[in-house]
Amino acid sequence: MSATDIGDDIDSDCEVIADTLEASYSGSPSQSLSEGDPLQLECQVSSQTFQHTHLSVTWFLHGEEDEIPRPIITLDKDLTVKPGAGFEDGYRAGLISMDKVEDTTYRLKMPQVQQSDQGKFFCKAIEWIQDPDRSWTQIAHKTTTACNVEIKRIVAPDAGSFSVHLKASKGPLQEGDELDIRCSVNAQNLPGHFFSVTWLKNQQKVAHIGSSGVLTMFDSYKERENAAEMRAVKTSHTDYLLTICSARAEDQGQYQCEVWQENMNEDGTFKKIQKQMSSPETVSITAKEQQKGVLKWICEDLNERFNTGMPRGFNYHKHNVRVQLMRNSISQVQTPTNLLSSQKPGSNKALKINEHGSNRKRRGHSCPMTARPQGAATDANQEAT
Template sequence: MRTAMASMKTLFPCLLWGLQCVLCRDVFLPPGTLYRVAGFPLSLPCAVSGYDGPRTQDFEWFLIRDDAEGRQMGVVSTRDEGFPYAPFQARVKSGEVRVERDSGDKVRLVIQRLRADDQGKYECYTPSTDTTYQGNYSTTVPVKVIPDTLQISFSRSLSGQPVPEGAELTLTCSAGIQSEQLTHLSVTFGKRGEAGEASESGVGVREVISIDKLLAVVPGPAYRKRYEDGEITLEKRNGEAGVDVYVMKMRAVRPPDTGAYFCEASQWIRDPDRSWQKIAQRTLDIGNLTVQRLAESLSITSSPKGEVTLQVGSPLILTCEVLGLPSEVSSGLLVQWTKKGSESGGVAGSGGVEVLTHLNSSCLQGATQNMCVNAQVPSHSETLFFMLCYVKVEVARMSPNGVVSWGDDLSRASGGSMEKVAEGRYSLKLFSARPLDSGVYRCVVSVYAGERNPGVSTPATLTQRSEGVTVNLKSKDVLVAAVAHLPRGPLLKRGSTITLICNATVTTTGPAQAQVQWLRWPIPERGGKKIPSPAFDVTLPDPSVQKRPILVAALMYDGVAKIYTNGSEVSVERLSAGSYRLRVHAATMEDQGVYVCHAQAFGQDPHGGWYNTGAKAESNAVTVYLYARAADLVLIPLVIGVSSSLFVGIVIIATVTCCFMKRLARQRAIK
């Protein structure tokens, strides 16, 4: 028992002393030894903890020089302006030596330009504000001042003369260090805003690319994408006497690259606490860069100028010339020829240039890139609503690597050519011009400045187009007529074959063929629009409700049949020179509707090729209804569960109905 009491008496003072130590004052400096370079800043952080009194503590700095035999020298104090010793008084007064406060209990000693005699042991002391004097009130760290051996130079500066957009830029900087201590070197190329803009708009410094202290290449935030695309590179080359050469290249400069460029070399060291510190830095101005925009010099011209009139079958030759490309810039060119309808708004067959294309399935389905609108086109018998497309198509293009491709009209690939006849000069040839070749042609050029073979996703530096060349083609007078009718016969029922005849005639000189298309609208509901005709009245769908017809089938000018519906079996054939038949086999209720025959005239040029003359006609509308079959009428009451006691009545109704339907059919056949 006495032993336990003795142990408690011994343990209690130890616990009390430990608690006091936890709460005692402590001063912190970075572990040393620290190496810093003469002529460059020294920044020593000092912090105090575990103190009593106000949150804002005072700090005093002392220096014990290596040759002072332990004598302290006052450097600077936060509470006493007369604290500095004579060697530091002027430096403290000028601000070269000062204390910067990070917080109430954290400060840093800053010496703006280290001198060789600043080497020694630095002590950070905190005057006591505690009720009892306990803990550490100061600590020290050794600082070694090493000589400045950082070198930086360049072999050629920027002249300040304008550089064309897309030109290659190469900047060279040499840098090195020769130190007995293990230090690292980093080199950065940067830009100070655009020329004449830094002082006005406050544009800051931008880091372009650097090799960091661990020899990793690091692009600036604004240049990361260009670095990843290989547009900007930085290479380190071994030099002489420890001075290496750093080469930065921009494959193609852009207008935002305008500005004042510099090279910055920094010397780094790793302190005992494993943190990296920049101990020296030098910056060298390389010069100003002014990038001249390509848009200021580029121009695209096409020839012949203005308007060209040709006979059908004649060759069409257009030339595109790219002017103002800088000779010192290697640029890829994408050259396109586009065509759109004449701005005069003429209609085929009226003496003007055709603006409206033929009615095709892609237009009807809204899949074309051209602008489709509702339009009223007069025909020989009536006015019908259908879709027409204003054309703006690509005729041909030549990619930067010289590959030629043809646009919407693939048949031109064998009937024309696109060539590069000279540097910056391109020709488009159509060996035998057709009426649908009429229109306004433009040469569109996309320039990839500094990119001889750009990737698919590479954006063009600039795209410009030439003035339009209007091409008119004199064609023969062509008249087209189309009449559609439903042959007389039995009433059409679900499952019957719908037969429609279209008589299409083409009147012209020379060989000609008709191309026939069949279109169908649903049977209009109440509210549909009635359109008068000299022969009869036909109710067509309200265009605001049903804007597009359904393309059922077509018989091309060369005899090829095309079926566009996925429902019933459909066939189309040519019965005679001007008679065309459409048959819908095993018709369903979806096949009934308002049918229209659309005929186009194709002529033959002197070279034997067929072309669309642009002449067209729309037939009258034919309405097709499908009647219910007798078997359907019989099955209706059976489906809904009528009792067998009504069987006799059902037989009577079915018999009367069948007789009535046969009588109607005989009357229709007599007429």
């Protein structure tokens, strides 16, 4: 057999597999976090080959002092999850995980980052094919762009002092979303201290948890807490959580935590020693786009009907919105989340959308019931003097 015949025979047995592997990261190119904050990153990986191939995806961290990137965690070609060298303890403790979301998204989750986690995070995908002898051969690989993550160190306070940190739900938030305002206290020998925590919005008191565990809601927030629309709890020695289960536009504003260190007197009351304030954080809440669009359409339609003349009494029902009109003016509007009632007839060319009527409970979802801590004081006289 000639050399030409051998070459033709080899060509007839070989099949070239096109490289259709794609890997991308579309998130923010950088993030700034503090120690203890959660980190979540996603990359998209896909292949359009007609061959029966498998994919493995690995998240890497290239720290400032790393000569080469370190693999954090891998979802292997056999769908097993493997932590990288040096990340095994974090994986076993649940501080590092990786999920495959739908067909193409690979999500890295680190609920409490540390200073050592600072650096550039990126994703690498490898496409594999299995040979007849059941061994695996790599046929393609792709690497995504990186996200540079800065992690600020929380400096431990000096003996006898403490610091306060506030963290609010990241936006954008819409009406009806859950809003969490978390206050964290950092102090040495924390279990030996007593603290009272007050949440403020625009420098007005919202809720207060005393050193004895007594919860106090202020002003209109009392009704919302009684209706299970919001709650405040001490979740650990260091963390205090205010949850508004169905946020309203009126809940937007600038939030702060005021924390007092207190000493317990012999009679069981508490005396204030020193105070710390958290840095303020602004929360923005917008109306749901679908509701805004429907109400705008209703306004335009009603104005057109006004211009063409309407009977003295008229009931209008469209898009699950009821409008009662008397003498060519809007007297009442009712939507699934709004009840508007005016004492006097309104303008015949305007539809004013206010928030909830005072005689109607909001139909938002309620907070889950939380038991008060055992032994918590119920006498307001036990609060700080």
